[in-house]
Amino acid sequence: MGEALSPAAKADSAASTAPHRRVRHPGTVQVLATGIPLLLLAAAAVAAPWLPIPDAGAIDLGSSLSPPVWADGGGWDHVLGTDQLGRDLGARLLWGARLTLLIAFSSTILGAIVGTTLGMLAGYVRGWTDFAISRVIDAQLAIPFLLLAITIMTARGQSVGAIVAVLAIIGWAQYARVIRSEVLTLRSRPFILGLQIAGASPARIIFRHVLPNIADTLLVLATLQVGYVILAESALSFIGLGVTSPDISWGAMLADGRELMTSAWWLVAFPGLAITLVVVLISLLGDGLKARYDPRAGAR
């Protein structure tokens, strides 16, 4: 291929320098700006037992319902105020974050694994497998969330494991449905056909070639799902089916504070804010990660 170089061959020296140019990846700032606060929160939640904060369970009726430090009657002893039993709200929020985040992440991951696997299987294999999985998805989506939760909680007892299971069961169908339709369009793409003709095994095609292509969808879905699951867990705890005393979650705190909402606004405002903030941060993190790590993003 020595001296007689075609135009196409000449072009590649210029075009292929592109991947090596130093450019700031899109989304880096967003990932850092949302990821760092979330990491700090998670680290603080994990380290809560060793942090110099008031005991979250210590009852002090003398200082019950004291407002946050900046309001009238507030003090530095309890920066975010106290609840009706005089327990420090800040400490409770941090302890609540432990269970809230644990439940949210484990049920999201569990739901994602089950849903994605079934969705890819249905979309790739088609035929009876697809029919069976699709009908189960339809059935799952038709079952009301609360009914399912009540049934499982009464049957299995109220435990963290049961809550995670309920939330995962509610979540998987969503993944399966979206992933299935993504895979349906992917499997007819020529590169998949090429691999099939080359004799690559279905498992290899699914996990090595299909999965990376749906990773961005999966990421966006999962981040939306984390938010949804946090809200669902709060709702469960709010109606008394979720985390129960002495365990703390943000939803349970909301439920505890609702009767005093008019006189002690901080009881619901801070857990509510915490939920909102985390859900928003996770959604933004998902967007940022997609922009940052999707190899196709650079082409747009």
Place this chain on the structure above:
Amino acid sequence: MSGAEPLLDVRGLCVECDDPLGKIIPVEDLSFALAAGDIVGLVGESGSGKTTVLRGLTGQLDANCRVIGGSVSFRGQEVLTRQASHLDRIRGSEVGVIFQNAMTSLNPVLKVKTQINEMLRAHDTIPHDQRPQWMRQQLAQLGFLDPDRVLGSYPHQLSGGMAQRVAIAVATCCRPSIVFADECTTALDVTVQAEVVRLMRDLAEQQGTALLFITHDLALVAELCTRVIVLYGGKVVESGTIDQVMQAPHHPYTRALLDAVPLFAERRRLVGIAGLPPVVREGFSGCRFAERCERAVAECRAGAIPWTTLGPGHGYLCIRPLEAGAF
């Protein structure tokens, strides 16, 4: 065709597809043979069944389609009745496919390196530790100046021509004895097209690869191929060597296709073919081209048209053929 045993021998291939309105026969009674080093053009307009032929031959028909007749033998061994595992082995190491759009025939989220490696991995032709070296050589042969950079790139970082050459590398890295090229130059501009054509010819001449070149571009076929098969409505309407078919077409459809090729030197009007190819359903009889043919008479629609053989691999499917040399 030389007297040698053909690599691929297709006889009477029939494909049938289910359709809400009844059964469709997209390919009927297709026969051809490919020997080592052959470059055969399979020509037809959109909807004439070219891609279905490819899918039928490689065992990748859609779920609602199936092969209902004929035989496909590879090196003398029947492959249509083989079990899937056997077919996989033959397909993988002996058959490569190059698709129309390079951008969609490469996985957008994997590096070139990974994709070629996947092909090498699918059938252990090259030992693991020699693969990087092998990949570099392959790309260098395809005219890349900096194989390492290309290997480390994602498809979207390549230009269209580069991506098509990478697709050729993926299809041919295992030294297949047969390559099916499905409209693989259609999406490229002419300079890159010329380059790809040159690569294909090298492949056939230097490595003895048999090439089935599926296209609607007769000019390209004339330049690249040794033989041509003209497909219409899923049936072969004419076949022969390039000279036989191009110089003296017998079937009016071939004539019409040739008239639809722009020739600037001759300054003649470009003649199109009115209408679309028919969707052939079960029970169809008569000439498929009759609706669009100006020479058609009542007999053309009446019953099955016999194949007229003029020589080995040379013949046509018409009862009112054009006179040889009647331009």
